[in-house]
Amino acid sequence: MARVDGIAGTCSFPPRVDDEQSQAGLEPPVGKVYFVHKVIIAPSAPGNQKLIHTMSTHKVLIAGAWRAADSSGSFQALNPATGESLADHYPISNWADCDAALSAAQQAFEGLRQLAPQVMADFLDAYAVRIEARAGEITELANHETALAVEPRLASIELPRTTSQMRQAATACREGHWTHPVIDTAAGIRTQFGPIGPVCVFGPNNFPLAFGSVSGGDFVAAIAAGNPVIAKAHPLHPGTSRLLAEEAQAAAKSVGLPAGTVQLLYDMSHADGERLAQDHRLAAIAFTGSRHGGLKLKAAADAVGKPIFLELGSINPVVILPGALAEKGEALADEFTGSCLMGTGQFCTSPGMLVLQAGERAEAFVNKTVKGFAAAPSGVLFSESGRESLATSVQRLHQAGAQILTGGTAEAGDAPRYTNTVLRVSGADFLASSTALQGEAFGNATLIVMTENQAETSQVLNTLEGNLTGCIYSATDGSDDPAYDELAPIMRQRVGRLLNDKMPTGVAVSPAMNHGGPFPATAQAGFSAVGIPGALLRFAMLQCYDNVRPERLPLGLRDQNPGELWRQVDGRWTQSSL
């Protein structure tokens, strides 16, 4: 197999050579890759300035090496902006690839347990530097695969967020506070969180970098907690995942991580995905994506008692109380419109439902919102199937009793666009079909629920399933306070993050963030997918040491504090040694 790992400070990439070349042991051209539709030019290595036709299929990253997949077929990504297929072919792995990745991950985990956490931290830092060094190429390809704008979205927002998360995870890894050491000196019992073992990360379509399976929040959390990761690329951005994985592998090698700490598969059958989820060599799963796919994977994992952390859909209810509407209804309509249409509504925290109390000002708000939606250009969705899914969801809301105020149609053209859509339903009609009417319409659509009075608003909120977020806007003069006091406790139990006077679309990477919530928003309401160090705990197990001899304890549980580690000793938090 051709050696394609990079070394620190240089860039490398897996070869797009055909199988014959690969089998003959030919070395691939080395250099940067620029994507032009249908062909790839590898211009930067002298003597390799040539076009490579791409009927060959990319290699998978298993056990520290890029190797030809054991595959049953291949797929290409599309450029949503043009509707054209991108040139590269990516393999749909057979079980043999999954099996090999699982064994390599298991072996990597044994190696990782012998290493100081510092090495993982060094990896994350080195990986961040490498992503920045290759930022242009990564964001360009991500743009081709997702139609997200290079500027500002990919290059100035998502990529810096990604490397910042990575560095925060590195710091968490070095500091070790996430292990939450608890020491009972009298009983001789000491406990901390430790790594759980190999984790498979299924990333979503909507953040190719910051939530990407080989670079995003789940990846860095699992890694920082000391676990190997098998990344399953999202099939809408395989190339972006590949570029990232190249840098991850190069960084892993540069710091001496065991081969197989980071692995990448592009796709597999659903059956193999479920078999992977159930395999005893895998310790945990993180999945961000559609409810349908997530619940199928959860069923497979649950059947064998495998921990699975899901982040599924959410409609993120927003309530604007009458006083707030009176104070600044027009501004709020703009704020709401902006939040709904940001990223063409393809955010987990996009507000898919707004509750207003009927009245003149509510009507004015609706009118302004409808005008705003109608006037804004409709963004490109990630895929044609995404457009179909959005259209179906809007139709379901309509059939369940909601009126389409604007939008509700596919836009003409090659790119998958759907007209910005506002639906409306009365509180009574919502209550009559609350299950159907809280179905998520992922994309640039939202539903306004117009209630008769506060009691009906309260009833509407009481029907809600678990959501990631919930917002209540109220007047600054206190006139909405009684309503807030009634509604907030209802909202509180149904959402992970309760906001005041602010739209939910921003998800700060803060230790205090909760990007989580009750089922079906996530599988476990006690954990956040965003925020370090908290997010690491999903990929950890509680490890108790009872009467274990001092020299055998992990460093963080010994009498001597290994640094400035926060530990709970006999009920008090301290950074001191015993």
Place this chain on the structure above:
Amino acid sequence: MARVDGIAGTCSFPPRVDDEQSQAGLEPPVGKVYFVHKVIIAPSAPGNQKLIHTMSTHKVLIAGAWRAADSSGSFQALNPATGESLADHYPISNWADCDAALSAAQQAFEGLRQLAPQVMADFLDAYAVRIEARAGEITELANHETALAVEPRLASIELPRTTSQMRQAATACREGHWTHPVIDTAAGIRTQFGPIGPVCVFGPNNFPLAFGSVSGGDFVAAIAAGNPVIAKAHPLHPGTSRLLAEEAQAAAKSVGLPAGTVQLLYDMSHADGERLAQDHRLAAIAFTGSRHGGLKLKAAADAVGKPIFLELGSINPVVILPGALAEKGEALADEFTGSCLMGTGQFCTSPGMLVLQAGERAEAFVNKTVKGFAAAPSGVLFSESGRESLATSVQRLHQAGAQILTGGTAEAGDAPRYTNTVLRVSGADFLASSTALQGEAFGNATLIVMTENQAETSQVLNTLEGNLTGCIYSATDGSDDPAYDELAPIMRQRVGRLLNDKMPTGVAVSPAMNHGGPFPATAQAGFSAVGIPGALLRFAMLQCYDNVRPERLPLGLRDQNPGELWRQVDGRWTQSSL
């Protein structure tokens, strides 16, 4: 319905009046109840000195009142020591009872969210005092229902453990450290754990008080976190559960908790149990018991995304390394024998598997252990079905290749006893049938695995499923250290609590305790069922407040520290105000 709630400082109990009496609104006799086989005497209330024949069925505790069950039948407990049925009849509730309890719990939760945590703490303290005041009666009835000795087990060990846990939970509730407040002042985001909602607790057969559904660790953890509890009594000790629930209800009333904060059902069909688990009014489930029952309930809960915390079987592997055997093999054989036979082996942490490396000293250890098992009287098991299950499990181990060295037979007599049993298997045979040979034999039986060498021991440990505990005994002179260094990491990932030089049967109620472990020992390896405040987190959700106005924040998240609450503010733990 007859009013049967007690008031603070007095004892009361639900009537064993028949339905006619109840429907006629007759008040029950008030006084202490003493159990004599087949009849109940209620002597202490003047004028009520009479025998009550017990064809009537006990009432269930729903919505703050003891009321006639909507039942499809009834059952009686047996006294395992005599094989006789105890007099009292307990109802098998229909769905209507479950439904009523769920609605009452939901309503209670709304009330609880308006109360200061102090009230729940007062309840737990008051309940502990009441249990102590009624200790004689409770332990006597528990003894009749379980055959566990009143002294020292029930009265001097389990009951004090129960009230101590309760008071620790009260303290946790008052102090609030378990809520783990995290404040990011710059981002304006604040997060803490809050109560999850109504919890159903299914208690086990083996600790009627300390793990009892209405008094044990799960109960106090769920309550201290602010949740109502629907307790499902274990059908082997319904009367003990009833006496405890009487005191719980009286204490709840005395401090002003909402009706329905504590409820008790004795039994229900499996179908209704699963329907209960899936009901949207229920927020979480705790189950301690058999793997079969636990996994059925888990499947029901998983299907609707309901959090369920299981504590199932565990074989708690013990490894004694050659050096330790050389240093004190005889003493260790006694220690092992004592740990295995304590409580007739009916502990979650009873060592069901011992791994030795073949040799003369290992043979001596086996001989001494076999003699010890054979010489010790075999204790009474909790039930005839428990004896049958133990016999079946031992036969399965035998059929899978293990030799029975002593025991392996039912004892004659009315009480369910099984001869103290030691089985033996070679490492090679274990590896050939490792799934069958790590089946739990709940009771006074254990399996010794004799390996050829350290490599084989390592292979044996590598086949183990998740367990609550794992122990390694090693020499004090360092001669076993290389073996320890190889084996401990393998054990570490498979157990919640790793012990050195100590049997696992003691489970200290310590903040550092982990009574948990990887599946199938429990459902989630990140949580402990014992140890306060950690155990509370199972019944909590992460509640984030983003931009929420200061006066609307929970007290623990406001700038002013409400007391001496430990909070993580901008990355540092502090008890100060902002």
